[in-house]
Every structure is written in structure tokens, then in C-alpha cells.
Amino acid sequence: MSLKNILENFSYYRRDAEAGGHHEYEHRFAMAIDLDICTGCNACSTACYAENNLPVVGKERFEAGQAMHWLRVERYWDEIEGDYPEQGAKMIPMMCQQCGAATCEPVCPVAATYHTPDGLNAQVYNRCIGSRYCSNNCPFRVRYFNFWSYYEDSWPEPLRMQLNPDLSVRDKGVMEKCTFCIQRIRNAKDKSQREERPLVDGDIITACAQACPTDAIVFGDTMDPESRVSKAWAKHQIHRGPVTAKKQKADEEIRGYRVFDELNVDPSVMYLERVRDTEV
Amino acid sequence: MKIVTLKQLVSMSLFALAVVLLPATSFAELPVPSHITPPVGEHVGEDVPQPIEFPHNRHVKDMKINCMYCHTYARRSKVAGIPPTSKCMGCHKMIATEKPRIQKLTEYWEKGESPRWKKVHDVPDYVHFTHEKHIKKFVFDADFPVEDVQQVCGLCHGEVREMTVAEKKKPLNMGFCQRCHEANGGPGDCWKCHK
Ligand code: SF4
Numbered sequence: 001m002s003l004k005n006i007l008e009n010f011s012y013y014r015r016d017a018e019a020g021g022h023h024e025y026e027h028r029f030a031m032a033i034d035l036d037i038c039t040g041c042n043a044c045s046t047a048c049y050a051e052n053n054l055p056v057v058g059k060e061r062f063e064a065g066q067a068m069h070w071l072r073v074e075r076y077w078d079e080i081e082g083d084y085p086e087q088g089a090k091m092i093p094m095m096c097q098q099c100g101a102a103t104c105e106p107v108c109p110v111a112a113t114y115h116t117p118d119g120l121n122a123q124v125y126n127r128c129i130g131s132r133y134c135s136n137n138c139p140f141r142v143r144y145f146n147f148w149s150y151y152e153d154s155w156p157e158p159l160r161m162q163l164n165p166d167l168s169v170r171d172k173g174v175m176e177k178c179t180f181c182i183q184r185i186r187n188a189k190d191k192s193q194r195e196e197r198p199l200v201d202g203d204i205i206t207a208c209a210q211a212c213p214t215d216a217i218v219f220g221d222t223m224d225p226e227s228r229v230s231k232a233w234a235k236h237q238i239h240r241g242p243v244t245a246k247k248q249k250a251d252e253e254i255r256g257y258r259v260f261d262e263l264n265v266d267p268s269v270m271y272l273e274r275v276r277d278t279e280v
Numbered sequence: 281m282k283i284v285t286l287k288q289l290v291s292m293s294l295f296a297l298a299v300v301l302l303p304a305t306s307f308a309e310l311p312v313p314s315h316i317t318p319p320v321g322e323h324v325g326e327d328v329p330q331p332i333e334f335p336h337n338r339h340v341k342d343m344k345i346n347c348m349y350c351h352t353y354a355r356r357s358k359v360a361g362i363p364p365t366s367k368c369m370g371c372h373k374m375i376a377t378e379k380p381r382i383q384k385l386t387e388y389w390e391k392g393e394s395p396r397w398k399k400v401h402d403v404p405d406y407v408h409f410t411h412e413k414h415i416k417k418f419v420f421d422a423d424f425p426v427e428d429v430q431q432v433c434g435l436c437h438g439e440v441r442e443m444t445v446a447e448k449k450k451p452l453n454m455g456f457c458q459r460c461h462e463a464n465g466g467p468g469d470c471w472k473c474h475k
Pocket residue numbers: 047048051052070071095096177178179180181206207208209
């Protein structure tokens with residue numbers, strides 16, 4: 001990058017994060033997950049296993065922290081509302097948040113994880129050398145490392161017939177994580193190109209959103225102002241980019257928040273807080 | 281500096297001359313479509329023995345059958361597709377039935393089996409090449425005559441019309457793809473092909 005280039009395109013390089021920063025985005029895929037209607041049924045997690053060739057690792061490896069669930073449904077208790085026996089657990093589906101300013105990207109020594117023009121945080125398996133820096137730098141702990149070659153024991157014949165051919169089966173020594181079902185995004189884009197029309201809201205549905213029985217997960221493009229997810233983000237006053245000031249949420253109806261927003265990682269997943277009327 | 285003797289010079293120039301002239305004398309090179317900057321690279325693939333030695337040259341060069349007549353999925357999907365035996369039998373019920381290869385094929389057909397054709401142009405599982413998009417861009421969107429489609433296919437598959445059993449003549453590695461993507465304005469995003 002020459003000095004001339006910087007001077008000539010100064011305003012471009014100084015664009016703030018709300019305007020996309022230094023990226024030329026075609027899409028910015030995002031989610032809105034309503035925790036009030038999520039029942040914690042784990043259907044989303046199961047769907048992700050089936051869609052993305054995730055290995056079932058077994059008890060011992062799970063205990064060793066080697067589970068490969070790209071989407072895990074976590075239980076948590078709020079301090080304010082009381083702890084375990086007094087209060088039932090709350091559930092939160094936690095997957096890669098596809099951060100706009102992802103902390104995993106700059107630490108990868110081989111650039112196997114990078115930002116795509118779709119606003120996604122990509123993981124290129126064949127480039128990954130397994131240093132695990134990214135996983136250690138992820139505040140959400142949503143990156144999973146293949147400590148073993150799981151394909152031998154996870155899909156014995158004839159189970160391997162169920163593997164999804166649209167994405168690879170990862171081998172030992174490779175990091176992986178939720179991709180926002182990139183194979184579905186690509187297929188939907190190919191289809192829209194074939195039909196010579198723009199991509200519209202609802203063309204792409206991720207496996208987790210498709211499987212959710214209560215429709216708690218909404219997936220879409222925040223660059224399309226008409227999409228369901230854009231409207232949800234706007235309604236709950238969540239915006240792209242870093243947090244500038246503490247939000248004033250006077251209205252009870254506004255429940256949106258992003259996990260670890262204060263770290264300024266610009267996550268692409270908005271959660272809607274759970275509302276409780278009575279103690280359970 | 282390396283000193284080149286006259287003898288070396290003569291033999292070198294003779295060699296260069298031969299390289300230039302030989303292909304022209306043996307057979308005509310497949311023309312490169314003018315709207316494409318061709319990918320560069322050569323490769324000598326291993327022999328892939330097939331259950332029946334299918335003569336591509338007979339079908340493509342002598343009979344002038346379009347690639348997409350048999351590999352019909354190329355324009356519709358990721359994979360070009362190996363034709364089903366019924367496609368072969370569509371012609372070979374009547375044509376050349378006395379030839380031993382056709383008789384072998386008819387045997388398969390009558391048993392209700394298909395020959396186990398082997399894959400020649402295989403890329404690793406983490407590479408997701410799409411035939412459809414390439415055909416769309418370089419043939420249909422470019423108004424390139426469909427009857428000459430082998431010129432486009434040949435950029436990656438070599439001169440299939442000169443082969444009997446298909447051979448891998450191009451490296452089909454990432455450098456080969458990427459250089460062509462750069463020259464022809466293809467995507468450079470890793471996640472377009474790897475996922
Ligand atoms: S978007 Fe796809 S990859 Fe990500 S958690 Fe949902 S199903 Fe899994």
C-alpha cells in the first residue's frame with residue numbers, strides 16, 4: 001500500500017465499522033435468536049451435527065473437552081433471578097458469532113481464518129496447521145479442534161452414507177467452527193444466479209434455524225433492510241460496529257443484546273433476553 | 281556467464297524449431313476461445329484403466345458429438361456426470377454392434393449393471409469445483425457457440441478428442457485454478473471453493 005494510495009483513498013481507509021470498515025461487503029449475514037421462545041430442546045444442535053458432518057466423540061473424549069458441537073445449548077442462571085434449586089436454568093444456543101472484528105483472525109499464523117465478503121468469519125480447513133491460537137483467542141469458546149481422526153469411529157459403515165457431500169470431513173489437526181452453513185449460502189446464491197434474480201430474504205435458511213421447532217432462530221442479511229433479521233435488529237436497537245455508549249433501554253419490549261458486546265468484537269448474533277413473569 | 285558453443289546453439293535452435301513445428305505437423309492444436317485467458321500448466325497423469333476402453337477420439341473427433349451430449353450435467357450442476365449405460369445403448373443398440381467393446385457394453389446392459397467407470401479428473405474433497413458456473417460464464421453468458429464447447433472444456437481437461445481413455449493432462453492444482461481466476465476475473469475468496 002503506497003503512500004499515494006493512502007492519500008488518494010483516505011476516506012475509504014478511514015471508514016468506520018458501521019460502514020463496513022476496510023471490507024467491501026456483499027452481504028452481512030446475521031442472526032436473531034429469541035431466548036424467550038427457545039425451549040432448550042437441542043434440535044438446533046442435532047441439526048448442525050447432521051448438516052455439517054460433525055463427529056460424535058463419545059463419553060471419554062467429551063469429558064476431555066474434545067466435543068465437536070459447533071452449536072451448543074448452554075444452561076445459565078442469572079444472579080439476580082436466583083441460583084440453582086430456586087430457579088430453573090435458562091438456555092442459550094451458542095455458536096460462532098461471526099464477529100465483524102473477530103479476535104481469532106489476526107492471531108492465525110497462516111491466515112486460515114479470515115473475513116469473507118459475505119461478512120462471515122471463514123475457516124479454511126486445508127490451510128489450517130492446527131496451532132489453535134484462534135481457539136485460545138475466542139472469547140466465546142466456539143472453535144473446536146480435531147484431536148483425532150474421527151471419521152474412522154464416528155461413521156462406521158453404513159453411517160458414512162449420511163455424510164453431507166457439500167462440505168469436507170475434517171481430519172486430525174484441523175480447527176473448525178460454525179460456518180453459518182456456508183454450503184447452504186453458496187447453494188442459494190448459485191440458485192439465484194441461475195434464475196438471474198437477486199438473493200432475497202428466506203432463500204437461505206441454516207440447518208439450525210430450519211430445525212428449530214419454535215422458530216427461535218432467524219437468519220438473514222443485515223445489508224438488506226427488508227429482511228426479517230434487519231427488522232429484528234432495528235426493533236431491538238442493535239447496530240453493527242463497536243459499542244459507543246451504554247444503551248438506554250427504557251422500553252420493556254426492547255430485549256436485544258449481543259454477548260460480550262463490551263469487547264467490541266461486533267458479533268453477528270443478536271440474542272433477545274428471556275422474560276420471566278413468575279419464579280419457576 | 282555461461283558460454284554457449286556454436287554446436288549447442290544449433291542443437292538448441294533445432295530443438296526450438298521442432299517444438300514449434302511438431303504439434304502443427306502431427307495434429308492441429310485445439311483453438312483457445314478468444315474471450316478466455318487460458319490456464320497454464322501441463323501434467324502427465326497416471327493411466328486409469330477403465331472397464332471398457334472408451335474411445336473419446338472416435339466420438340469427439342470422428343463423430344463430432346458434443347461433450348455435453350453425454351456429460352449432460354455439466355451445464356446444470358457441480359459435476360459433469362458420467363453418462364448412464366442407457367445413454368450409450370441409445371446409439372449402440374444399432375451402431376457398431378459387432379465390435380467387441382460394444383458387445384462387452386451390451387453384456388453389462390443386459391445384466392442390468394453399469395460399468396464401474398473410474399474417475400480421472402479428481403480433485404481433493406475440500407475443493408468444490410462447479411462445472412455449471414464455468415460453463416455459464418464461458419459459454420452461455422459469453423455467447424460462445426455451444427458446438428465448439430470442447431475448446432472450453434479442453435482448457436482444463438486437455439485435448440480429449442485425441443485421447444482414447446481420458447487422461448489427466450492438466451495439473452488441476454490450486455495454482456492452476458488461481459492463476460486462471462486472476463486472469464479472467466474469477467473469485468479470489470477461499471470459501472468460494474474450499475468449505
Ligand atoms: S448456522 Fe449452520 S453451522 Fe452454524 S450452528 Fe447453525 S447449523 Fe451449525
